[in-house]
Amino acid sequence: MSDQSKIILSEDRIPASWYNIIPDLPGPPAPVMHPATGKPVTPDDLLPLFPMGLIEQEVSTERWIPIPEEVREIYRLWRPTPMFRARRLEKALGTPAKIYYKYEGVSPAGSHKPNTAVPQAFYNKLAGTRRIASETGAGQWGSSIAMACQMFGLECTVYMVKVSFNQKPYRKSMMQLWGAEVLASPSDRTNAGRAILEQDPDSNGSLGIAISEAVEDAATHEDTRYSLGSVLNHVCLHQTVIGLEAKEQMAIAGDYPDVVIGCHGGGSNFAGISFPFLADKAAGKEVRIVAAEPQSCPTLTKGVYEFDYGDTAKMAPIAKMYTLGHDFMPPGIHAGGLRYHGAAPLVSQLLDAGLIEARAFGQTGCFEAAVLFSRAEGIIPAPEASHAIKAAVEEALQAKEEGVERTILFNLSGHGHVDMAAYDAYFAGELEDYAYPAEAIRESLCRLPKVELGD
16 A cells, blocks of 8 residues: 555544543653642532533543544544645655655544544533533634534633634634634633733733633533633543544554654644554554644743643643743744643653653744645645644654655644635745743743642
C-alpha cells in the first residue's frame, strides 16, 4: 500500500472505547483542589458544573471507557476521519522523510472539537441539563458545542474571547446558526466580566476570563451546566478517537511514526493524537511526541509546573499544570485556540516526566508553513493547526539535512475556511511575531495560589 495517498477506514472501525492514559502514567495524577477551600475536590463539589457521567470519566482509572452508541451514531457523520500521505509536501521540501497527517477538518464544525462536544452534550442531556454555558477562543469549540447542543435539544450560551469575536465573525455566525447565544468576553453579563471591564474597558479578553464567565453562569443557574473544550481529563479522553484511528491507518500504510506532532493550547487535540501512541511508548516502542505551541503564549516551554487556577477570576478548580499564571494576558495572535495560560494536567505530567517534548513557534513562520502546505496539499489549515505543520516541516528539513529517512505524523486539527482574514493579514505583512513577554509572565507567576498537600 506504499503508493496510497489517502487512507480511509469504514464506519465500523470507529473506536468502540476511548483510551484513558491515567493507568499508564509514570505516577498518579496530582489532586485537583477546590478554589475556595484549598482541599481536594470531591464529586459533589463538581456537580454544580458537570453531570455525574463526565465526573466519573474525569477520575476514572479504567484504561478503556466504552463510547455510548448514541455518541458513535453521531460520530458517523464524520468519523473515521481520513489520513493522508503528504507526498506533494514531501516533494516541495525535497525531503527523504515520509509525512502523514490525520485530518480532523472534515467534521461539520471543521475541527476536532466535536469529538468531545457530542459526548458532553449527551451526558448533560441524560442528567436533565437544560442549558450549557461555555467559552471559546477562536470559535472552533464554541461552534462545536453549539452544534452538539442543537443535536440533543439543549440551549447554549458561549462567551467568546473578544479579540476573536472581532477577528472571526463567521465563527460567531456558525454558533448562531446552530442556535447558540454568543457574547463577547469580557461581557457585562457576569460579575467576572464586569470586574474586568471596570479595570480595562478595552480588554481584548482571554480564555481565562471567558472560562470565569461561563463557570459563573453555570454555577448561578440550577438548570445550567458548564462545558469545557480542552484541558480536563475527560476532554482528552474523548479526543483519543483521533490517535486510535491513526494507529490503525498507519498499520494499513505499513508504516509507524518516528515522531507524532500536535499543536498545543490547552491540550485536547495534542492529547487526542498522541495519547494512544504514548501507550505504545510505555510498552517500549520508540516514538517521539512533540507539542507545538505559540511563542507568544509559551505555556509548556516557558511556564512553570505548579498548582494554578484554571481561570482568571479564580472560580475554577486548582490543578497542577504548566502555567504562565492565571491572569496572564497573551497577545491577540490569530491562533486564538492556543492562547491559554495553562496546559492539561495530564499533558503537563507527561512533559514533566520527559515523555513528550515541546517547541514554540512565531506566528509568521507558522503562516509561512501553512501557505506552503496549502499550495502543496490543497487544504487551508486553521491558524492553530499551522503550528503542527511548522513543527512537521522542521522535522522533515532536519531529516533532509541529516540525509536520513524519518516518518512524521501530525494532526491537522481543523480547516481555516473562516480564518481568511488571518491569511489576508499575513499577505499584507501585518502579522507580528511577539517576543517572549518575560516580565508579564514573571508578574503573573507571582500570584500563583499557595497549595499545601496533606500526606
